[in-house]
Amino acid sequence: MCGIVAYIGTKPAQPIILEGLKRLEYRGYDSAGIAVLSVPSGSKTGQVKVVKKAGRIANLEAELKNVAPAGLPGTLGMAHTRWATHGGVTDLNAHPHRDDKAGICVIHNGIIENYAALKTYLQEKGHRFISETDTEVLTMLIGELYEGDLEAAVQAALREVTGAYAICVMCENEPDTLVVARKGAPLMVGIGAGEYIVASDASAIIAHTTQAFPLDDYNVVKITRQGFRTSTTSNIAVNPKVMQLELDLEEIELGTYEHFMQKEIFEQPQSLRNTFRGRLQKDDGKVVLGGVSNFAKELVRAKRVILTGQGTALHAAMIGEYMLEDLAKVPAVAEYASEFRYRNPIIEDQTVVVAVSQSGETADTLAALTEAKERGALSLGVVNVVGSSIARETDAGVYLRVGPEIGVASTKAFTGQVAVLAMLTLFMARRRHMSTDACTRLIEDLESIPGKIERILEQDAAIKKVAERYCERENWLFLGRGYNYPTALEGALKLKEISYIHAEGMPAAEMKHGPIALINDGMPAVFIANRGRQYDKVMSNIAEVRARGGHVIAIATEGDKEIKKAAEDVIFIPDIAEQLSPMLTVIPMQLIAYHAAVLRGHDVDKPRNLAKSVTVE
Numbered sequence: 169m170c171g172i173v174a175y176i177g178t179k180p181a182q183p184i185i186l187e188g189l190k191r192l193e194y195r196g197y198d199s200a201g202i203a204v205l206s207v208p209s210g211s212k213t214g215q216v217k218v219v220k221k222a223g224r225i226a227n228l229e230a231e232l233k234n235v236a237p238a239g240l241p242g243t244l245g246m247a248h249t250r251w252a253t254h255g256g257v258t259d260l261n262a263h264p265h266r267d268d269k270a271g272i273c274v275i276h277n278g279i280i281e282n283y284a285a286l287k288t289y290l291q292e293k294g295h296r297f298i299s300e301t302d303t304e305v306l307t308m309l310i311g312e313l314y315e316g317d318l319e320a321a322v323q324a325a326l327r328e329v330t331g332a333y334a335i336c337v338m339c340e341n342e343p344d345t346l347v348v349a350r351k352g353a354p355l356m357v358g359i360g361a362g363e364y365i366v367a368s369d370a371s372a373i374i375a376h377t378t379q380a381f382p383l384d385d386y387n388v389v390k391i392t393r394q395g396f397r398t399s400t401t402s403n404i405a406v407n408p409k410v411m412q413l414e415l416d417l418e419e420i421e422l423g424t425y426e427h428f429m430q431k432e433i434f435e436q437p438q439s440l441r442n443t444f445r446g447r448l449q450k451d452d453g454k455v456v457l458g459g460v461s462n463f464a465k466e467l468v469r470a471k472r473v474i475l476t477g478q479g480t481a482l483h484a485a486m487i488g489e490y491m492l493e494d495l496a497k498v499p500a501v502a503e504y505a506s507e508f509r510y511r512n513p514i515i516e517d518q519t520v521v522v523a524v525s526q527s528g529e530t531a532d533t534l535a536a537l538t539e540a541k542e543r544g545a546l547s548l549g550v551v552n553v554v555g556s557s558i559a560r561e562t563d564a565g566v567y568l569r570v571g572p573e574i575g576v577a578s579t580k581a582f583t584g585q586v587a588v589l590a591m592l593t594l595f596m597a598r599r600r601h602m603s604t605d606a607c608t609r610l611i612e613d614l615e616s617i618p619g620k621i622e623r624i625l626e627q628d629a630a631i632k633k634v635a636e637r638y639c640e641r642e643n644w645l646f647l648g649r650g651y652n653y654p655t656a657l658e659g660a661l662k663l664k665e666i667s668y669i670h671a672e673g674m675p676a677a678e679m680k681h682g683p684i685a686l687i688n689d690g691m692p693a694v695f696i697a698n699r700g701r702q703y704d705k706v707m708s709n710i711a712e713v714r715a716r717g718g719h720v721i722a723i724a725t726e727g728d729k730e731i732k733k734a735a736e737d738v739i740f741i742p743d744i745a746e747q748l749s750p751m752l753t754v755i756p757m758q759l760i761a762y763h764a765a766v767l768r769g770h771d772v773d774k775p776r777n778l779a780k781s782v783t784v785e
C-alpha cells in the first residue's frame with residue numbers, strides 16, 4: 169500500500185526522503201511524489217515545492233532533474249508512493265496534495281470514507297478541487313480549519329473524518345513543524361540526533377536511527393527540530409513507547425540475488441532456524457512459546473479455535489486448522505478475515521481467535537480481530553512484524569522471526585506461519601493429551617525441516633527447466649489433498665500473482681466435480697503427491713488428468729518409484745511427517761512461480777496492481 173516518508177532536521181530533506189521512498193517501493197504503488205519546504209532568507213514563512221508523477225519513482229526522479237537540477241532546497245519534506253483508491257493513476261491524483269488557502273501540504277495512506285460529504289461542505293465554502301482524491305478533501309479540510317496552529321487544525325480535521333489514515337502534514341506558515349497522525353494505517357517516528365524521520369515502516373528509518381516509536385490509533389504527533397509532543401485527536405497528551413528497531417540494513421538489501429522473492433525463497437532454511445530457535449525442547453518433548461505461556465490454561469481449556477487471515481496467511485491458517493484438530497484435538501476452523509468480520513459470527517465461551525499475518529497491518533485481519541475480541545474471544549497473533557498493529561491488539565502471540573519480507577509475493581512468511589502454527593499445536597497438544605514420545609518425534613521432524621529445504625533448493629536448476637517447459641501455458645491447475653490442499657491453493661496464488669498466469673488450486677478430489685472439463689491437451693497440473701494418508705487417492709486423480717491429456721508435474725517423496733511412471737515431471741522432496749509436509753511441498757511451487765514470472769519478463773518484486781500490505785478493507 170502507499171508508502172510514507174517525511175523528514176525534519178538540519179540536512180537537505182530530498183535525498184533522505186527519496187532514499188527512504190525507494191526502500192518502501194516493495195509495498196506496491198502506481199505513482200510517487202515529493203514536497204520540500206524551504207525558507208527564503210529573511211523570511212519567517214516557508215515555500216512548499218511539490219513534484220509528483222504517475223508511474224515509478226524513476227519517473228519522479230527524472231521530473232525532479234528537470235524542475236530542480238540541484239535538488240529541492242529545504243530541511244523539511246515528505247515523500248509518498250501512492251496505490252490508487254479514489255481516482256485514476258494520474259500526476260494530479262498523486263500525493264502530496266495542497267490546499268487552496270493556508271499553505272497546507274499532505275500525504276496520506278488509507279481511505280477517508282466520508283470524503284464525499286466533506287467535499288460538498290468544502291465546495292460550498294468556496295474551495296476548488298483539482299484532483300479526484302479523498303486526500304485532497306482532507307487537505308482542504310485542514311486548511312479550512314487552520315487558524316495559525318497546524319497541530320490544532322489537524323486534530324480538528326481528524327475529528328471530522330471517518331475511515332483510515334496515516335498522514336504527514338506541513339504548512340508554509342510553520343516552517344519548523346511537521347504534524348503526523350494515524351488511525352488504522354501504520355506510521356512510526358524515528359528519533360535521530362536533532363532530526364526525525366517518519367515512515368510507514370522501519371525499513372525507511374533504519375539507515376538513520378534505531379530509536380523509534382509506532383503511533384497508536386488517533387495519535388497526533390507534532391514534531392519540531394527541538395522535540396516532539398504526542399496527543400490524541402482530542403488533544404489529550406500521550407506518552408509514546410520508544411523502542412529499539414532490531415532490523416539490520418543487510419536484511420533489506422538484495423545482496424547477490426536478482427530479486428527479493430528469490431532471496432527470500434533461498435533464505436527459508438535460515439529463517440526457519442530462527443523461528444525454531446530456543447522454542448523446541450526435543451529431550452523433554454516440549455515446545456516453549458514465551459509469548460503465549462501466560463495463557464497456557466486458557467489454551468488447554470479452549471473449546472474452539474478460529475484462525476483468520478487473508479491470502480497466503482489464510483492458506484497457512486488452513487494448515488493450522490488441520491493440525492489443531494488432528495494433533496491437538498481441538499475443534500478448529502480457518503476463515504477469511506474479510507468474511508468473518510461481517511457475517512455476525514457466533515463466538516462461544518472459551519474460543520480462541522488466532523490472527524495470522526506477515527505485516528500485522530492487514531485491515532481485514534485487524535477488523536476481524538477487533539470483532540472477535542469484542543465478542544469475548546481470547547486473541548492470539550501469529551505475526552512477523554514486531555510492534556505492528558495486530559501484534560499490539562492481540563492478547564498474546566508468537567512472532568515468526570523470519571526477518572523482513574520485501575518481496576510482494578509472500579514466501580518465507582508462509583513457511584514461518586506454518587512453523588509457528590505447528591509449534592502452537594504441539595504446545596496445546598502436549599498439555600491436552602499428546603505423549604512425550606509423539607511430541608518428540610514431531611519436534612525431530614520440525615528440526616529437520618531447514619536441512620530438507622536446503623536439499624530441495626539444490627534442485628533449483630531442474631525446477632527452472634519445468635517452469636521453462638510450461639511457462640507459456642495460460643491455465644494451470646494445482647491439486648492436493650488433506651494438509652496439501654491449502655498448499656495447492658498457495659501454489660496457485662504464487663503463480664497467478666507474479667506471472668499473471670491463470671491458475672486454480674483445489675482439493676484433488678474436487679476436480680471431478682466440474683473443473684475436469686477444463687483439462688485439455690498439455691494443460692499443466694501440479695499435483696502434490698507426497699507420501700501420506702491419501703497418497704493412493706491422489707495417484708488415481710493423477711491418472712484421471714493424464715487420461716484427458718493433461719501434463720502432470722508431481723511433487724513426490726524421495727524413493728517413490730511409482731510416481732515416475734505416473735507423471736511427466738517429478739520434483740522430489742525428502743520424507744517428513746505428513747502434518748509438516750506443507751513446509752517442504754510449497755518450496756518447488758514457489759520456485760516454479762518465480763522462474764515462470766522471470767521467464768515471462770515480469771518484475772516479480774513489483775507485480776502489477778499488488779501491494780505488499782493491504783491496509784484498506
Ligand code: F6R
Nearest residue numbers: 479480481525526527530577578
Ligand atoms: C500473497 C500475499 C498476500 C498476503 C495477504 C495477507 O503472496 O502476500 O496474499 O498474504 O495480503 O498479508 P499479511 O500476511 O501481511 O496479513
